[in-house]
Each structure stands twice: as C-alpha cells, then as structure tokens.
Amino acid sequence: MSYAYLFKYIIIGDTGVGKSCLLLQFTDKRFQPVHDLTIGVEFGARMITIDGKQIKLQIWDTAGQEAFRSITRSYYRGAAGALLVYDITRRETFNHLTTWLEDARQHSNSNMVIMLIGNKSDLESRREVKKEEGEAFAREHGLVFMETSAKTAANVEEAFINTAKEIYEKIQEGVFDINNEANGIKIGPQHSPTNPSLPGAGGQGSSQGGSCC
C-alpha cells in the first residue's frame, strides 16, 4: 500500500510504564497484560490518514531498562516524533522524565515532536501523579500532553495521531526538511511497494501495508 509520508516515532520512558502495550494497542488493537520485557528495540507500523493523506507511522519501541540505554539512545536520531511515557501509578517514573527529556533532546534532531503520555489512566484508584502535574510538566517543557490507557485503549489512537498531526503541520509550515531522511520523515513511494533494488525481490512485498508486526 502506498503512502504519502512515513513518520518515524520512538517510544521512550522507564521500564514497565507500558510502552510496548501502547504500541500493541495502536497497531494490533489488543492488550497484553503480562509484562514481556523489551530487549533493545522492537518495531511496529500502522497506516493512518491525516488531511486525506495516507501516512505510515513506523514506531521504534525501546527498552526502558538501564542496561540497554547506551543502545537505545542511538535510535533517537532520525525520529520525527517521540512518545515520552510515564506511569501515573508510579511517581518515580514521573520523576525520571527530566532525564529522559534531556537524553532525547541531546540525541535527537531539534524539530522532533515530543508527546508526553501519562499511561495507565484506568488505574485511577492507584494514581500517584495528578493529571495537573503532567500538564504542568508538559507546559513547562513545551510538550503535548495526554493521559492514556493501553488497557482500555483510551486516548491511544489520539496520542499517536495527534503527534502525527503536529509533525504534518510542521511539514506544511516548512519546518521539517522532508528531503532529509535524518529528520524521520520520508516521502512515500507512490506506486508498488516492491523495491526493485532488492536482490531477487520477488513476491516479498506482500507482507507490507496496513498494520504489521
């Protein structure tokens, strides 16, 4: 399936805040209650429509574990959008946001759109971080903010799509140089998905398009 643009996203934040669950909910519309540790980085993709244009989101889901930090840090480069996630039921994940943000700002391109996500909004009874605190942090650091639940899917679509909208607007305003792939944006191939430069690429394009992974 062809697309007008491809946006590259990266999801970051402490371990166990629900990064992989947000991705799974967005790409597969399902929730995985067991915490499977992410090793290094994993990938997901989904097509969305903005302003009548097909946009492919390619999402790099990173491990939150300190052990993988030096590896995952290198993936900030070339991302157009980042979802910075904390867990509203664990204050320490909120306290670590500054470190994550510094890391992201230091290693990414300056135009990267960052969306702050307070996840697990379904666990209201165990809430440790008030919504207003998230809003205040976002305001202070110039981020977009949203509370989500990967379990109930509340605001998950919006989180990914609003980030895409903001990137799209920046493209319209000419902020992003779309010809430089290092910005995490690629203009889509308008025709067949098969890549003629792939050695012997016969029939390999079938798995592309729609949601994958």
Next chain:
Amino acid sequence: MLNRFKNAVIGAVGGFETNGLALNQDLHQRSSLSPKFPYARPHFLELDWEQMQISADHRLRPIIHPSQSLAFNTGYAECINAGKSKWNEDQAVLQQGVLTKLELVENSPPVKYDIPYSYYGIFDGHAGVGAALCAANQLHHILHEKLVDAQDDIWQDFIGKTVSKPRDLLIIGALESGFREMDQLIAEDRNKYQSAGGCTALVALFILGKLYVANAGDSRAVICSTNKIIPMSMDFTPENERDRIRQLAEEQPALLGKEFTFREYICQPKSVDLGKPIMYRDAHMKGWAYKTLQTEDLKMPVITGQGKRSRVMGTIGVTRGFGDHDLLAVHQKTPIKPFLSPHPEVQVHKLIDVTEKDVLVMGTDGLWDVVSCSKAAEVIGKQFDLFSQKERYVSAATCLVGSARGILVNDHSWQLKNEKPASVDDISVFVIPLFPYRDAYLEFKSKYTDVDL
C-alpha cells in the same frame, strides 16, 4: 613495486567488494543471471518486508533480535554494517533435526531410534550476499544427508556396540564432507546464477551429548562461563594459515602466476638491494637464512600484511569458507581459489560437565574485531544478574552486538565507550546456553536406557 604493493593492500581493504565482482572474466554475461536465493534475514527473526528494510538502515544500525523465544531461550542478535555494503552479508541459521529409524525385523525386536540434533550456523559473506545465502539455505540439508548416511554407525556406537569408527569421527566426517560438498555446489552453480561471492562458515552441532564446532573462516566460537573461556575454533586468516598456503605454493608454483612468491623475507625486497644478502625463509622452513637478493625475489609474497590486514595475494583476508571460485588477485588477476579451502577444523566438547552459566558464543568477525573473549564473558555475566532465564541470552546477544557496534559520533564515526573505533562490519551473534542441552541429553539417555538398552 612498493607502490603497487601498497595499492594492492589498499584495494583489498577499501574496494574489495567491487573489485571482487568486477574481476569476473565473464561478468557481462553473468550479470543477467538471477540470484539463487533472494536476500533475506535469518528465518527465525520472522522479519516482514518493512522490518527488513528497517534492519538495513546504515545510519542507525538497529540491533535486531528474534521477537519470539528460540529453543532453550537461545539468544541471537545482529546489526548491519555502517555502509560498506547495501545489505547485511552475514547470515545465521538455527535448525532442529532428527535422525530417525524404525526397522521391523521378523522374529526379533524392532530397531528403533530417534536421535535429535540442533544445528546453528553463522556465515559471513563477502563480495556479495550469494554464498552466505546458499550456505544458510543448503548446508543443513547437506549435513543432514551426511548424518543419515552414518546414523546407524553413530547409533551403534552410542549404545555401546563395537563399530569400526567411533561416532566422533563419523560426525566430524559428516561435517567435513558436508562443508566440501557445499563449496562444490556453489561452484556448480557458477554459470547458472548471479555471482555468489564467498562466505565463511561456522557451525555448531549438538548431538548425543556433545557439541561439535566446525569452523572454516574467521568467525569464532567460544564457551564462556563465570571463570573460564574455552576457545572452540581458531581463526583462519592469511596470517594464521601462512604455512599451509606457502607450502601449497611451493609444491605447485604454477598457482602463483608470474608475480607472486612463496618465500617470506624479513623485509620487503627492493631493486636497489639486488645482489645484497637478505634474510628469508622457504615455505617449509621454521628458521631464517640468508640469500643473495635476485630479480625473482622482487615478486610479491603470496601472504602480505599482518593481523586483520593480512591478505592472500593482496586481496582476501580470510582463507577458508565457501565460494570465491572466480576471485582473482586485485592487480595480477591470478586465481586465488586454489589457496582457499572449505575444509573445517572441528572441535568437540562434552556437555555432561557443563554448568548452568556456560554458554556458547558464536560471532562473526564484526564482533570479535573489537570485543575480546573476556569482555564478552563479562557482558554475558551481567545478564545473569539482570534478567530472567527467558531474556538473558537474547539480551546478552543484543548487548554484545551493541558493545561491538558502539554509537555514531558526530554523524560519521562509530565509536566504542572508550572512544576507540567500533566495528563498522556486519555483526551477528548467537548466545547458546549449554546446560539445557546437557539436561535434554540426560533425559534422552535415560529414555533409551530404560526402553532399548
């Protein structure tokens, strides 16, 4: 002469890929041929087309690992080179097989057995992806046939019957003959498919309580544990194979063409020194002697350079593996294949004594060029503290690849944490826990002790 020598070495390091291909005599004719196997990543990674494209990003070099657990939670990870070739020229394979027999004999108990085995392969390609893809797709089938040929003897030996040769020799023989056949197959395909280039081959075979590691090339297998490191392979580089190659050259000087010599000199002979004494040694000499420098001594030694930069005929830096049938010396156009060998060295390790922390690490030179065995053991050791059984081997593989790949600094150089240059090569690593193989073997053995023996 010296300039030409320098150029040859630089050519070998910098432009090997293009040179190797361009030197094919009938490239023109063969360029229209299709590859035998389409480019792919290891089957167990289950990458779709999109993910395969992502995996080939030379600027980000994402470390790819299986998304589903492999047998015994075996770890694997890989990443692509920093731009020396469009595709990742490493390949990896994991296969489980069974040697099975059910023979009903009248008036006597049936002969019945099922011998399970596990096969791991790592192939590091050069001058293209073809040979490594052939090995990744075919070598395990060839090896299976070789094992089937010998399975009755292997079984008889296992159950304690007298056989003409012990099973170690039969399994080593299966590996050795399998490697040779793989190379022949690539040779036979030369005019049918696109030029395949060449590849190294490192295979680990777990069967009947033992680990057999067969190596032809400069990938490396090592058993790492808390307090010990057991090398399971040696690197076949021009430097390490100096004796074999020079002796072959001395016996068959025609293979050297007009411009190479099997002699080794203490320093590069120069024409201004003609008539003066120079220290040298012939192919079979251990020591050194003096001779008078003559015109014939001004030829280029068949082995040049040292360590990672050592080359056969100034061209190739690895002396064993598959393919390279059309490879010619960069400048002299002398065929190099006669000096290369598909023959593996096979090492055997008994699994009965392994401990819970023992792992077999198999990696291409992309790993070992910058990560020492002790550093690898250290990285793996940390995973035991941090992660559960399920994750520790795949995280170990990921961290090993990460510690060889390093990070991109100032958009142009890949650096390690200590700011030394990181590996810009393709990097592939298996981390295989050995203890489960020991357990599986004990269980297998008890089953057959109860039923059949």
